[in-house]
Amino acid sequence: MFQLTATPASALADEPVHIRVTGLPPLQLVTLTASLKDEKGNVFRSKAFYKTNEVGELDLMKAPAFGGDYVGVHPMGLFWSLKCQKAFRRLLKQDVMNSPFWVTLNLYDTVGLQDFSTEEPIASQVVQRWFSAPGVQRVQVREGRVRGALFLPPGEGPFPGVIDLFGGRGGLVEFRASLLAAHGLAVLALAYFAYEDLPELLQEIDLEYFEEAANLLLAHPKVQTPGIGVISVSKGAEIGLAMACFLKQVVATVCINGSTAICEFPLRYKDLVIAPIPTFMERLQFDISGAVRLLHYRGDPRDKVNQRSVLPVEKAQGSILFIVGENDECSKSREYAEQALHQLQNHGRNNGRMLVYPGAGHLIEPPYAPLCYASPNLKLSSPLLWGGEPTAHATAQEHSWGEILKFFRQHLIQARSKL
Amino acid sequence: MIQLTATPASALVDEPVHIRATGLSPFQVVILQASLADEKGNLFHSQAYYKANEAGEVDLQQAPSLGGDYIGVHPMGLFWSLKPEKFLMKLVKKDVVNSPFLVQIKLYDSNLQLTDIATTAPKVSLTLERWYVAPGVKRIQVREGPLRGTLFLPPGEGRFPGIIDLFGGIGGLIEYRASLLASHGFVSLALAYFNYEDLPAQPEKTELDYFEEAVNFLLRHPKVLGPGIGIVSISKGAEIGLSMAIHLKQVTATVLINGPNFILGIPQVYHGQISKPLALSPQSLSINALGLAEFQHSFEEARREASETSLLPIEKAHGHFLFIVGEDDKNLNSKVYAEQATQQLSRYGKNNWTLLSYPGAGHLLEPPYSPLCCASEISSLHLSIHWGGEVTPHAAAQEHSWKEIQKFLRKHLVPVVTSQL
Numbered sequence: 139m140f141q142l143t144a145t146p147a148s149a150l151a152d153e154p155v156h157i158r159v160t161g162l163p164p165l166q167l168v169t170l171t172a173s174l175k176d177e178k179g180n181v182f183r184s185k186a187f188y189k190t191n192e193v194g195e196l197d198l199m200k201a202p203a204f205g206g207d208y209v210g211v212h213p214m215g216l217f218w219s220l221k222c223q224k225a226f227r228r229l230l231k232q233d234v235m236n237s238p239f240w241v242t243l244n245l246y247d248t249v250g251l252q253d254f255s256t257e258e259p260i261a262s263q264v265v266q267r268w269f270s271a272p273g274v275q276r277v278q279v280r281e282g283r284v285r286g287a288l289f290l291p292p293g294e295g296p297f298p299g300v301i302d303l304f305g306g307r308g309g310l311v312e313f314r315a316s317l318l319a320a321h322g323l324a325v326l327a328l329a330y331f332a333y334e335d336l337p338e339l340l341q342e343i344d345l346e347y348f349e350e351a352a353n354l355l356l357a358h359p360k361v362q363t364p365g366i367g368v369i370s371v372s373k374g375a376e377i378g379l380a381m382a383c384f385l386k387q388v389v390a391t392v393c394i395n396g397s398t399a400i401c402e403f404p405l406r407y408k409d410l411v412i413a414p415i416p417t418f419m420e421r422l423q424f425d426i427s428g429a430v431r432l433l434h435y436r437g438d439p440r441d442k443v444n445q446r447s448v449l450p451v452e453k454a455q456g457s458i459l460f461i462v463g464e465n466d467e468c469s470k471s472r473e474y475a476e477q478a479l480h481q482l483q484n485h486g487r488n489n490g491r492m493l494v495y496p497g498a499g500h501l502i503e504p505p506y507a508p509l510c511y512a513s514p515n516l517k518l519s520s521p522l523l524w525g526g527e528p529t530a531h532a533t534a535q536e537h538s539w540g541e542i543l544k545f546f547r548q549h550l551i552q553a554r555s556k557l
Numbered sequence: 558m559i560q561l562t563a564t565p566a567s568a569l570v571d572e573p574v575h576i577r578a579t580g581l582s583p584f585q586v587v588i589l590q591a592s593l594a595d596e597k598g599n600l601f602h603s604q605a606y607y608k609a610n611e612a613g614e615v616d617l618q619q620a621p622s623l624g625g626d627y628i629g630v631h632p633m634g635l636f637w638s639l640k641p642e643k644f645l646m647k648l649v650k651k652d653v654v655n656s657p658f659l660v661q662i663k664l665y666d667s668n669l670q671l672t673d674i675a676t677t678a679p680k681v682s683l684t685l686e687r688w689y690v691a692p693g694v695k696r697i698q699v700r701e702g703p704l705r706g707t708l709f710l711p712p713g714e715g716r717f718p719g720i721i722d723l724f725g726g727i728g729g730l731i732e733y734r735a736s737l738l739a740s741h742g743f744v745s746l747a748l749a750y751f752n753y754e755d756l757p758a759q760p761e762k763t764e765l766d767y768f769e770e771a772v773n774f775l776l777r778h779p780k781v782l783g784p785g786i787g788i789v790s791i792s793k794g795a796e797i798g799l800s801m802a803i804h805l806k807q808v809t810a811t812v813l814i815n816g817p818n819f820i821l822g823i824p825q826v827y828h829g830q831i832s833k834p835l836a837l838s839p840q841s842l843s844i845n846a847l848g849l850a851e852f853q854h855s856f857e858e859a860r861r862e863a864s865e866t867s868l869l870p871i872e873k874a875h876g877h878f879l880f881i882v883g884e885d886d887k888n889l890n891s892k893v894y895a896e897q898a899t900q901q902l903s904r905y906g907k908n909n910w911t912l913l914s915y916p917g918a919g920h921l922l923e924p925p926y927s928p929l930c931c932a933s934e935i936s937s938l939h940l941s942i943h944w945g946g947e948v949t950p951h952a953a954a955q956e957h958s959w960k961e962i963q964k965f966l967r968k969h970l971v972p973v974v975t976s977q978l
Contacts, residue, residue, distance in 0.1 A: 167840050187840035204840040205854070221848045225644065249840040251850075253939035420586045420606030420667055421624040426931050426948055427847060428640055434624065511846050528846050 140194075142245045142261035150320055151231075151239065151267040151313075152505045152539060154214050159196040159245060159261070166190045169206070169246040170198075171254050172216035174239050180227050182220040182508065187249045208529055216243065217267075218532040220508040226429070226521040228501075228510040234269035234316040235276050241265050267506075269313045271320035276312075279326065284351045285336055286328040287312050288358070289319035295360035297324040298367065298550035301351055301381075305372025308332030308340070308516065314369065317504055321543055323550075324361045325369075326351060330377070332516070343377055343400070345384060345407035352387045365389030365456065367546050372396060372469070372500065379478070380405055382454040389456035390549035392542050395463055395471040395500050398478040399439035399448040415439060415447045425467075429512035429523035432468045439477060451478045452485035459491050459545045461538050463498030467525030471500075493541055495534035499526020505536040559681050561664050567686035569740055570650075570658065570733075571925045571959060573633050574685060578664055581613040586667040588625070589615075590679070591635035593660045599646050601639040601928065606667060627949055635662065636687075637952035639928040645941060647930040653689035653736040654696045660685045689733050691740035696732075699746065704771055705756055706748040707732050709739030710780055718970035719744040719781035721771055721801075725792025728752030734789065737924055741963055743970075744781050746771060750797070763820075765827035768801050776807060785809025785876065787966045792889065792920065796821050799898075802874040809876035810969035812962050815883055815891040815920050818898035819860070819868050835859035835867060849932045849943035851887040871898050872905035879911050879965040881958050883918030887945030891920070913961060918954035919946020925956040 140161035149155065162168065171185040186206035190196045198213045207219035220229065231239060244259035270276070273292025279285065287310060291297050300323050302315040308331045315327035328351050331340040356363055367390035370378025375396020382391040384407050405412040415437040423431040439448050451458070460475035475492045482490045495502070501510050501524045509531045512521040559580040568574065581587060590604045605625035607615045617632045626638035639648065650658060663679035690696070693712025699705065707730065711717050720743050722735040728751045735747035748771050751760045775786050787810035790798030795816020802811040804827055820834040838858040843851040860867075871878075880895040892914060899910050915922075921930050921944045929951045934941045 185844075187842070189840075204838075205842045205844075206840075207844045209843060219844075221844075225847070251839050251842065251938050251940065418623070420588075420608070422606075423624050423628065424604070424626045424638075424640070426640075426929065428644065509846060526846070 140261060142243065142263050144243050144263045144265050146265075147263070148238070148266040149268065150271060150317065151269055152317055154506075155217070155265055156213065157198040157216070157243065159190065160194070162190045162194040162196070162247065164190060164192045164194045166194065166247065167249045168196065169249050169254055170216060171244045171246070171259075172220060172241050173244070173255065174220065174241045176229055176239070177232050180222050180224060182222050182229055183255065184216050184219040184221060185254060186215055186219075210529070212529070212532070214506050214532070217241065217506040218508055218535070219528055225427070226512050226514060228513040229508050230311065231269050231313045234312045235274075238266040238268040241267055270316040274316065274319045276316070279354070280334070281354055282350055283347055284328070284354050285334050286310060286326050286351070287315065288355070289316045289325045289327070290360055291319050291322045291324065295324065296362040297322060297360060298546060299323070299355045299358070299361035300325045300367040300369055300546060300550070301348070301355060302327045303330070303368065303370040303374030303378055305374045306340070306515070314504055318369070323367075323546060324355070324358065326355050340373070340403060342403045343380065343405040345380055345405060348377060348381050349385050349387075352381070352385055356387060362550070365550070367391065367550050369542065370394065370396060371502070376401065379449050379451065379458070380407075382456060382458055383449050383451060384453065386455050390459075390546055391454070391456060392459045392461065392545060393475075394461040394502050394538075395466050395469050396474070397436070397439070397469060398451065398474040399444065401436050401447070412449075413447055415444045424520070425512075425523050427512060427523075429521045430518055431523045433466070433470060439474065448477070448481070451481050451490065452487055454489065457489045457491075457545070457549050459493070459542070461502055461542070462492060462494045463500060463502055463526060463531070463534060464494060464496045465498060465525045465527055465530070466500040467523040468500040493538060495530065495538065497527040497530020498534035499531055500524040501526070502531070502534055502538055505539050506532070507535060559664065561662065561681040561683055563662055563683055563685055566683075567657070568688065569691060569737065570687040570689055571737055573926075574636070575632065576617040576635070576662060578607075578609070578615040578681075579613065581609040581615065583609060583611045583613050585609045585613065586623070587615065588665040588667050589635060590663045590665065591639060591660055592663070593639060593648070593658055595648060595658070596651050600642045601648055602642065603635050603638040603640060605634055605638075629949070631949070631952070633926050633952070636660065636926040637928055637955070638948055645930075645932050645934055647933060648928050649731075650689050650733050653732045654694075657686040657688040660687055689736045694736065694739045696736070699774075701774055702770060703767055704748070704774055705754050706730060706746055706771070707735065708778070709736050709745045709747070711739050711742045711744065716780055716782040717742055717744045718787065718966060719775045719778065719783070720746070720787040720789055720966060720970075721768075721775060722747045723750070723788065723790040723794030723798055725794045734924060738789065738963075743787075743966065744775070744778065746775050760823060762823050762831075763797060763825045765797075765800055765804060765825055768797060769805055772801065772805055772807050782970065785970060787970050788812065789814075789962065789966075791815060791922070793821055796869075799869055799871065799874075800825060800827075802876055802878070803870060806875050808874075810879075810966055811874075811876060812879045812881065812965065813895070814881040814922050814958075815886050815889055816894070817856070817889060818871065818894045818901070819856070819863075821856075833867070835863060845887075845943055847932075848941070850940045851943045851945075853887050853890045856890070868897070868901065871901055872907055874909075877909045877965070877969045878902075879962065880913065881922060881962070882912065882914040883920055883922055883946060883951070883954060884914055884916045885918060885945040885947060885951075886920040887943040888920040911965070913958060915950065915954035915958070917947040917950025919951055920944040921946070922951075922955055922958060925959050926952070927955060
């Protein structure tokens, strides 16, 4: 009697699942597939071909996939290699509190080129992937100008506070904030354009808005004082770095694949206006898939004429962690981070650090999130190319998440004796 | 007064076009776009950004593209970087004789947002004709005995070197390469072998006797030079081309583009003798980041377990070989197969081969300026097959290999006339 097990059956989306098969004939080729339907009805699928061992067992923590969506030993490969039937769809959980993603794992006792979704599996398991933990609270924020959602861990607190910023997509993206709250941080997922009564288009970065959000977070009774962290990606990381430079309330900043100079629109903070580095539309490139590569589109922050746009990282009082994907097709992330670290060195500071991930692309997300190769953009009719090689990108997501949590624990949690 | 010129306005599809814009402001940045509709109305587009020089001119033979579908100096970039509106649609000319592809070249001010181009008139535009036959080439449908195909005759009196043109696993009858070779002075037989007219839809074996009859048919033709003929073959067609060269003395020059050095999938039969194929291991199929299926490792298991007798005995061939390899082939492990075949020849003391290996080129190496088709949908299998190739090096490989193919065929099919004092 064969069995397919996947444990835990219900877990946080950033926790690994142990998939095993027993009771099959020895050295049998099998196909494992995963599928999920997102909240918009888009179906994502993945598959891999395995061989059972001499006792007819298969343990994904030990056995290599021969082919399919990934090759080699990757216990979570079926999750991070999920692909949408429709091109350029990003898997993004909207309702992070009330429902999980349900992932159906199917086992077939053949291998082949056929579309397995129309065949009857010999075994099936459904696992739940949650973006929040029991006891995490979600509070809609609409105070002053600030718009977003605050996620509080269970318990009295106080908890270290973090502001979570996404990028040029706009709107409010909550899943990373809710996951961080499940790990004991009080996280404000902060929107800054294309959400509720915020401006529809991003035309300038008004740093006082972000300062208002930081102060709002610090004023919450369940949030530790006096300093907060920021986790930020893409355009959000440019803002995150600006916050680190100018706001003393920000003591720990994670910048994922962001620019270290102001680009496209100016930044305003009180009397200070930082003009952006110019962009060059003629340097847009189109990839074979038709997606747009923005990689060469911005001016060079190392150019003398652009120095006034470079963020004064030496003014940052807290610690900065740069997370860089070397295969980023959108942003010259490594060059930017290296320039910022060089600038810190020149001023005798050592509060910055960089983690560089070969093969990883622009959208480095929490672990097991499928690689999004390109996705639609509000402004252009073509999708934007993010880059990344699937296996390396998955490894980067797994590793960087651990580093991010360590970084926040190190710099935000006040020294406390623990028995 | 902005002017756009492109010469020649009407030419063979494998001939370059010189595109120039004059009358611009000095250092003005412009967008050049090309568009084409195929015979079914599917649209293909490409674009590039150029900066005029101090005299307000852009000459594509000298100016680099700054961005768009390609970058750098590529006079024909607008042609080979054409992309379909419908993802993965391949550009194929069906009627190669009666009409050209019409390519529109348009110039826009770069101040336009990309989204506005669809609704804005270009500053200036022109239309080019791209033909698959030269004037005077004759097209003759072939239905002789079991043979099914199309014969293309070069214009003019006298005899010409003859070639058989074989495409791959897609089947049907593909004429555009044969018609172009005829335009360059070869009698070319585009030969179908399955999924066409009364040929089998899904053959269970490859009958080499059929191809032998095609060779004899060609040699019998009054306009064919002889005594030998050539083969231009790709992919599965190259497995057949290689086998023909091995068994048939009349095959004196064989071009093998991204082919295997073993029998793929179904057995071969020749004069009643059956040769077994190597089996594909479906578990070795790899799916890339875009969801495209890559088969280049799917014969590794069979090859590991096989002996040399499972490889085609290339040392038995009498003629010459030109191996053309796209190193980025994601469908067949072409580089490995070609290298193994040439090593086998060397071991038998034979040096009747040339290998041209192109980094960055994919499986579907076509005549010059053909847009890269990186993958095709196979609806019966619910998957899309990744052919591989990066746009710019693939285009360079097509341009270079096409000239080499013609040189190779002429060298081995046209006897050198030496004057003797």
